[in-house]
Amino acid sequence: MYTKVVLNSQLSPIFAHQLWNNFMKHNIITLANGIRVLHTYIPYTRAVHCGFVLHVGSRDDGQQPGMAHFLEHILFKGTARRKTFHILNYLESVGGDLNAYTTKEKLCLYASLAAEYAGRATELLTDITFGSVFPEKEIEKEKQVISEEIDMYRNVPDEAIFEDFDELIFPGHELGHPILGSKQSIHSIRREDIQAFVGRHFSGDRIVYSIVGNVTEKQVTRLVDKYLRPLQLPAPAMKRTPPPPLQAQIKSKPIATNQTHEILGGRSYPFRNRKYIPFLLVNNLLGGNAMNSRLNLNIREKYGLTYNISSFFSPYTDSGAWGVYFACEPTNHGRVRRLVMRELRKLREQKVGVLRLNQAKKQLCGQLTLSYENLLTQMLSNAKELLTFGEVVPFPTYLSWVEAVKAEDLLEVANELYQPEAISIITYEGNTRLNGHSLAGEAESKSATLTSS
Template identity: 40%
Template sequence: MYYYSHTLSNGLRIVHLPVDSPVSYCGFAVNAGTRDEEGSEFGLAHFVEHMIFKGTKKRKAWHILNRMENVGGELNAYTTKEETFIYSIFMEEHFGRAFELLADLVFCSQFPQQEIEKEVDVILDEINSYEDSPSELIFDEFENFIFEGHALGHNILGDEKSLLSFNSESGRSFMKRFYAPENMIFFSMGRIDFKKIVRLAENALADISFPMVNRNRKAPEFVAPTERRIHKDTHQAHVLIGSRAYSMFDEKRFPLFLLNNLLGGPGMNNRLNLSLREKNGLVYNVESNVTSYTDTGLATIYFGTDPKNMEKAIRLVNKELTKIRDVKLSTSQLTIAKKQVIGQLGVSSDNREGLFLGLGKSFLHYNHYDTLPEVFHRVEKLTAEDILAVANEIFAPEQLFCLIYQ
């Protein structure tokens, strides 16, 4: 699967993935997220993502809302710890409409003061909904636990004190600092001719040029692993066990990806599910996850269970971790694990929106997009020794943090 790329004179990178479909996608990915906020700005990156839909120099919120909806398209955005995505999905004949609207949102948002109070209330409701969902809240709290004192640990949504302090200037200031062409990409997918995309971008965006402020990202400092128990008035006990892992630029992330899939990935035959659910009936859901940031990472195991079964479930998790640290995969086990990962990646690529967003994130950070054959090749090269090495680095007992809601 081949893609095209081009860089404008102002530093804005453009990448396009040709796909034979009448449905097209395009958007901006900005290399700025929660970890780029200053001390008094908790939640500002996410607040900006919400507020860019509330008015530009030439559009009010109602016009923005209807611009793509009126032709059956969608307009979406989300914020992570390190990126912000603003994008649209539409029938291919509306590419020009989507491009013009997105450019208006990203470069001409005004943050009307009369809209801010309403949107702050919306985000506060979003925060409260997380407070009511311990199975989701525990992930946020765990990151704050493992990255204690660092911006990577901050909740993306922010807190009430910070949100109530934001005004129009707060939003415009953040965008001026980070929404510079050199700090973002425009990415698209569909049948549209790439030369047409470049012409549109040259005509509309090439003259937009302003420097990004110096970024102040620092890797999180060491925090000693420990266990923390927090009382929650919930029916289930919720447990999250994990450690720091590899950055998105570390080659060891590939064997860790395969190991994670084997341990607690989406397949029902993963080791944790077989042990905790199928054999012992202790949990409804158990999963492991890996997150990679630009200078660190996170590997976690989560499950919820009846409080009376919690200690047994923890012992079973530790038993599986001991196995992956001590027992090298056999040739047949490694072959099966590789086939499963490759098959899952192939199936997931059929999700066009996920494929599109993966294109954006990859090109934003690597200035390159790995095609499926390239990813498959990386997986095929992995050895049992690679898997065993990362298992002992990431899941060693002395590396593990544990957060428990009970």
């Protein structure tokens, strides 16, 4: 099977590229209105994944944090042709899935369904993306829904701390704003604000319609001519400001939980920086999505001090963020932090050996491969690449970039980003009196006192 051959790590890079070019051609159509259509024909599947990906996210909210995410919600609440129920039922009635999400830099509306219904999905997605009417009644209702969503995330420490960390390392900048906004900013949104936001940001140059699956180029061309080509869109008005330099910040606050939560980290590299791939490897070694990471082995497994510990790397178009998150019993907080700093120091001072480096490369390539085997993921990531960089990089190219990394590259990025004086820290200080062991001990102490008296 093609999927077993093209991604085999034993293939030469040249042969892998040849296979990729034969089986995974991307057809890009640029329309007069600026929209780019990105089509990847996959003959071995019976499904299709398609969607609009827009180069607009929470960093473009302006003076109303949460606007892009609010728009994501309200786009499903009615068009000139459909009410909410008809939007939600149109694809689900044939077994399809309709969804959307907002990130710091992108807004994605997409569908997955049987390939025979590609036309149905394209028509619906076009209608809700460009034909929504933003009913006043639905706007007011959705304000309450999103307020509940905000409460849901703020009530979970291991969710809320990531928002507060972004605010800490991007102070006063749009990248530091919560994607959902605040209750105050959400309740200030009016219908005219939504219309103005769409008018500013829905220009064709910021939109890609991506379609991956068992749909031929001829079929896609017909859909494009019928639904996308006639669209009249506003003129380009793209303007983003990169964040200013950061001085390390330290912030803590008490919370009523029996665990202390902490993120320590800082700024990192943007997409396509030459150090992006080496730092992907460093992050994976440190605490990436694997049980053999250094943080997991040397802190959780060796000492049993934490259940949840990991590292992350969040690149953007002009900046990025990295961090280590952990949660532990408050009495163990200082020790866990010291152990984390020790692992960062090791990466700064000790070159990764040849064997371990090769293992790390294989692991990262394998993780990327599994992710890219998901056609929905492929559809969305291809569109994001095209929007951000003007091209779609062949997957084998990514693998070759990973293979080209040297141990010296890992040392370089670790020394640039993991210096103690550059690390910002945010801590949610748990209450030891809420810990079950402390309460039990307190009860035993009281019992002993009563008995002795």
